[in-house]
Amino acid sequence: MAGTPSTVRTNSRLIKWIDTRLPLFTFVQDAAIDYPEPRNLNYFWNFGSLAGTMLVIMITTGIFLAMQYTPHVDYAFSSVERLMRDVNYGWLLRYIHMNGASFFFIVVYIHIFRGYYYGSYKEPRELLWMLGVVILLLMMATAFFGYVLPWGQMSYWGATVITNLFTAIPVIGNPIHTWLLGGFAVGNPTLNRFFSLHYLLPFVIVGVVGLHLIALRQHGSNNPLGIAVKGPQDEIPFHPYYTIKDMFGLGVFLVIYAIFIFYLPNALGDPQNYIEANPLQTPPEIVPEWYLLPFYAILRSIPDKLIGVLALFASIFILFLLPWLDTSRVRSSYFRPIHKWVFWLLVIDVFALGTVGAHRPEGAYIVVGRIATFYYFFHFVILLPLIGWFERPLPLPESIAAAVTKKTAAAPGAAQSGAVS
Amino acid sequence: MRALAVIAIASVALAGAPIAASAQDEVEAPHQNWSFAGIFGTFDRGSLQRGFQIYNEVCSNCHSMKLLHYRDLGPNGPGGGIGFSDAEVAAIAAQKQVEDGPNDQGEMFRRPGKPQDTFVSPFPNVEAARAANGGAAPPDLSVIVKARGRGLEYLWGEGGPDYVYGILTGFEDKPPTGFQLTQGKYYNNIFPGHQISMPPPLADNTVKFQDGTKATLSQEAHDAATFLTWAAEPNMEDRKQTGAKAILFLLAMTGVLYGAKRRVWKDLH
Numbered sequence A: 001m002a003g004t005p006s007t008v009r010t011n012s013r014l015i016k017w018i019d020t021r022l023p024l025f026t027f028v029q030d031a032a033i034d035y036p037e038p039r040n041l042n043y044f045w046n047f048g049s050l051a052g053t054m055l056v057i058m059i060t061t062g063i064f065l066a067m068q069y070t071p072h073v074d075y076a077f078s079s080v081e082r083l084m085r086d087v088n089y090g091w092l093l094r095y096i097h098m099n100g101a102s103f104f105f106i107v108v109y110i111h112i113f114r115g116y117y118y119g120s121y122k123e124p125r126e127l128l129w130m131l132g133v134v135i136l137l138l139m140m141a142t143a144f145f146g147y148v149l150p151w152g153q154m155s156y157w158g159a160t161v162i163t164n165l166f167t168a169i170p171v172i173g174n175p176i177h178t179w180l181l182g183g184f185a186v187g188n189p190t191l192n193r194f195f196s197l198h199y200l201l202p203f204v205i206v207g208v209v210g211l212h213l214i215a216l217r218q219h220g221s222n223n224p225l226g227i228a229v230k231g232p233q234d235e236i237p238f239h240p241y242y243t244i245k246d247m248f249g250l251g252v253f254l255v256i257y258a259i260f261i262f263y264l265p266n267a268l269g270d271p272q273n274y275i276e277a278n279p280l281q282t283p284p285e286i287v288p289e290w291y292l293l294p295f296y297a298i299l300r301s302i303p304d305k306l307i308g309v310l311a312l313f314a315s316i317f318i319l320f321l322l323p324w325l326d327t328s329r330v331r332s333s334y335f336r337p338i339h340k341w342v343f344w345l346l347v348i349d350v351f352a353l354g355t356v357g358a359h360r361p362e363g364a365y366i367v368v369g370r371i372a373t374f375y376y377f378f379h380f381v382i383l384l385p386l387i388g389w390f391e392r393p394l395p396l397p398e399s400i401a402a403a404v405t406k407k408t409a410a411a412p413g414a415a416q417s418g419a420v421s
Numbered sequence B: 001m002r003a004l005a006v007i008a009i010a011s012v013a014l015a016g017a018p019i020a021a022s023a024q025d026e027v028e029a030p031h032q033n034w035s036f037a038g039i040f041g042t043f044d045r046g047s048l049q050r051g052f053q054i055y056n057e058v059c060s061n062c063h064s065m066k067l068l069h070y071r072d073l074g075p076n077g078p079g080g081g082i083g084f085s086d087a088e089v090a091a092i093a094a095q096k097q098v099e100d101g102p103n104d105q106g107e108m109f110r111r112p113g114k115p116q117d118t119f120v121s122p123f124p125n126v127e128a129a130r131a132a133n134g135g136a137a138p139p140d141l142s143v144i145v146k147a148r149g150r151g152l153e154y155l156w157g158e159g160g161p162d163y164v165y166g167i168l169t170g171f172e173d174k175p176p177t178g179f180q181l182t183q184g185k186y187y188n189n190i191f192p193g194h195q196i197s198m199p200p201p202l203a204d205n206t207v208k209f210q211d212g213t214k215a216t217l218s219q220e221a222h223d224a225a226t227f228l229t230w231a232a233e234p235n236m237e238d239r240k241q242t243g244a245k246a247i248l249f250l251l252a253m254t255g256v257l258y259g260a261k262r263r264v265w266k267d268l269h
Helices: A015-021 A024-033 A045-064 A077-084 A090-117 A124-150 A153-168 A173-179 A190-217 A238-264 A292-303 A305-326 A339-357 A364-390 A400-411 B004-022 B047-055 B088-095 B128-130 B152-154 B159-169 B216-232 B236-268
Strands: A034-038 A235-237 B097-100 B108-110
Touching: A015 A024, A024 A124, A024 A238, A024 B216, A034 A090, A034 B097, A034 B108, A045 A190, A077 A090, A090 A124, A090 A292, A090 A339, A090 B236, A124 A153, A124 A190, A153 A173, A153 A190, A153 A305, A190 A400, A238 B236, A292 A305, A292 A339, A292 B108, A292 B216, A339 A364, B004 B236, B047 B216, B088 B108, B159 B216
Parallel strands: none
Antiparallel strands: A034 A235, B097 B108
């Protein structure tokens, strides 16, 4: 039993004894207590830990929901309703899970836009970013499978439309479609496998989140200034500074989340999904959940089915290339006078696509949808590389500490945590 | 970046609106005042019982409510029922004939209903329902209130009841001039496309309320919609009351955390 004794700061001999043999406590001390973070992270850096919290909430509520759920076309709808009516606090479990999907996406979308604005994907964090895109893809698949489970009209017809995309593949499209569904149309085999996958994928997400965190630890968090940490004066330990900041942010988030769970539980859903699936009756309009609407709009904006499907997938896969499409040497848009504004064009574009996706493709919606689809790709493929070349970034501060102390000196006594932290 | 936060929060509120609004090309039903509306809304028990009476005497001749049990109406039902005692629930159930079995001879038999039975459906299957109603099967009413409605009211759960009330009171004896009404259909102001297969189910004095309330069409429609809202989510009162407590707790907790955050960060500023 040679080897190094535990370095955990504790008076407990038992903890020291365990830690020497199984360094769990050392790991927590290094990863969540002493772990150095840039001292200037703003509240947008809360959304990473919020996403992690949402993943835990979704998995725990999901496990209990699965105990009451019957994955069969004849019983799925009524088993969900039985949970809502006869299981103690079943309604609460389901509303937490159902609205949790929406809030998970809200958090992750803000997290992604934060990464984009502050250039968090740039060298040496390319793989960190790409793992994030993998998580997004897995989340979309999980959410899609989950939406099918209550077996309402929109579950059934949403599944029909999305699985139909595979028939666009030339030659092997139809066999693949049949193979995926376990039949020629969405039916009981489809529901069974979607339930299985809906239970599996969250644990795959947990695994990829682990990789995401390993990649994050390698170079540490980016920060609003986008400049590298130059020494200990630029950093503060994770605990207590960011533990308390994350907890406060979580509190604010939970208040908003709870307002939806308790007072607007069905506001983000579609009324059609309270009608049991009926393969003989197409609903007036088939729309996916709001978080997939921008991508749905891209799909529908292109008249050709195959090209539409390719554009749909390209719109997400293009994010993998973002670290190389953005040619600017400067990370944070804070110092990028042009990109700072162009960023907002993308935000507006995505909201426009979302609105188009929610409406029938008629009249102005077609035109707006096509322009917005074009702009989405134009933004990433043309605009972003060009801006990187032509833009003249503002001078970067010497260090994080220098920037922070200068600001504090400029506004003495200003306890505005948003400005400094 | 601060503007992004504003947009993000605003979009949460707005995201549902276009989806709910785009569902159908229907006329938005005029908004009504409901006892269950708002943060502390509760169901008016008298209205619920009158509503059940209407369902029991009128609607249930054509519409099933497969997700409900007679026991749900009693004190041990979800959300505490609609104010009937156990004895009253047993009496209501006993008026129904339920198919049960097979018995030890291998035969199905009929017996009086028990509280644990689900509401007896008027038709044995959807084909029979369709055949008896000119090709359009009357929809199950268990969660109809959640499955209908549009616009902002849908977001906080009042679009469905507005719609039900609108349909029940929206019949016109004569369609507007120039409107081609298909044989066997009825004109309704609120129904999408205005042609509905359901004949006007309610009129003044269609039922005689046991509690002596005057049975105007508007009163009947209001009570029926209230009952159907309860049926769609019997735990709604519990949800809203739990919500008030949960949110108060979260606000207090967040306030304490904010104080702690300020204190911890003070030496850095």
